Amino acid sequence: MEPLKFSKQFFHPRFWLTWLGLGVMWLLCQLPYTWIQFIGKGLGKVAYYLGKQRRHIAETNIKLCFPELPSDEQAALVKRSFHSLGISMLETGMAWWWPKSRLAKYVVFEGKEHLEALKDQGVLLIAMHFTTLEIGAALLGMHFPIDGMYRKHKNPVFDYIQRRGRENYHPSSRTIPRKDIRTMLKALRDGRIVWYAPDQDYGPKQSVFVPFFGVQAATVTATSKFARMGKAKVVVFSQQRLPGNKGYLVTIHPPLSDFPSKDEAADALRVNQCIEQEIRKKPDQYMWLHRRFKTRPEGEAKLY
Template sequence: MGLFWLIGQLPWRLLQAIGRGLGRLAWYLAKKRRHIAQTNIRLCFPELTPEEQDELAHRSVISTGEAILEMAGSYNNHRIDLNKNLTVTGMEHIEACQARGEGVLLLGMHFNTLDTCSRMLATLVDIHAVYRPNDNPVIDRLIDRGRRHYVRSTVDRTDIRQMLRLLRSGEIVWYAPDQDYGTAHALFVPFFGIPAATITATSRIAKMGKAAVIPCAHYRLPGGRYEIEFGPALEHFPGGDEAADTARINQTIEHYVRKHPEQYLWVHKRFKHQPEGRPSPYKKL
């Protein structure tokens, strides 16, 4: 943790450069994560040639390395004004909900810029971040302390009551349902055309919290710049069909991932759980 703090004091562009170097090194040394990224991209982008798929996986691992170093700076160096390099689009969607006193469930996505752009996002609006506690207590403390510097609060993803209280009070809650949390309270719905175990809570939280669901994507741009993009609130959501609602969430996330696919967290086993009888796609032949 001390080393993480010390690294975070480096100039931002140097942090990014070191992070890219770390990502290039990880491509050769972190073979398990490389295999996961390659498998995900092979499944999700069948229209690409094998060479193009491998190149995309390579860039995604480099982007992940860059994100780790950016995280150190985001958590620990508060002298840096990141917002001077920020472009925001779609803010009017948030403002419209706030004007009505309506709670907002931000549909978060696990891009590699998650922590960096969350810090910038928190300077624009007050947000509460839903998270899954890390299995390692030291890492969990590092992440939670880092995020608490800029979000109003962090909420355990199992604390549905707190999410509902915040939303009904007109607050903004960031919530990302785009990881494989197992098959409990989940349905297999397509993500890039592949069955993915997807938690179904998004529609229930939105309904019970009387909240609008607004997509929130964030990207790293050339020249050290960043972009946060808010999409329009999902219309007629939830629609009453749990499977259709869950599939719609995945379709929405896929739309934003396709804009900068190399920046998505492909090193996560998004398709770890499969319908009964289907083998794991990550098993090496």
């Protein structure tokens, strides 16, 4: 895991637009919380109309996952998901730059005792790609040191700011590159909490097809492997944006019992069911832009 270092190359003209964008984002995040929510929703409306390809992916996912909804309700859910996405752009800045004292005013916790009871024991923290992902990790990270799995950004300036923001959640928080499995397993064995999101399609390798919202989905078996090899408990956590600009509810569930089992497919299905249960609580806050059903069983047509 490379140490975080500022580089002189970040001042190169090719990064000036990046700095400008980050500066505007920082300025917007200094506004009152209600303004941030209002402006973020506006950004989401713009993204809905401009992001034709991503909108198609979201529409496809929602049709597959909520076939029981009438077409007009499906369309409304797509729009609300983009509004939530726009808000998340500014919530990311809140997570990186707001003082902890300000963040603390906007969070309610449920089940924090479940992590407290696992002190000094490795925990694989199952997260999900909600639009509130970044703010949720920051809120939880104020109370617990979390090692977050992440994918390095191609833009080195953005990657530096992202890592700096995430490692600021807690004095001993760290970021671990997604491919650095050895470091992640060592962290688990050392009794640390590792943030891990298994709810995307990572291709056919290391995956099995099990239902997700009733649709066969390529699902990684790594969750049970990491838990077994890291001798860790598996804990599901989620966060949701509360109505009326009241902040966020962060929910930490009890550790999964009898996990991992000897059946990796059954474990993968169980994880999918946990994720589906959380999504159904606030489906408009989930990030439907990912091609969750990109990989298909042999002989099946592509869905996107």
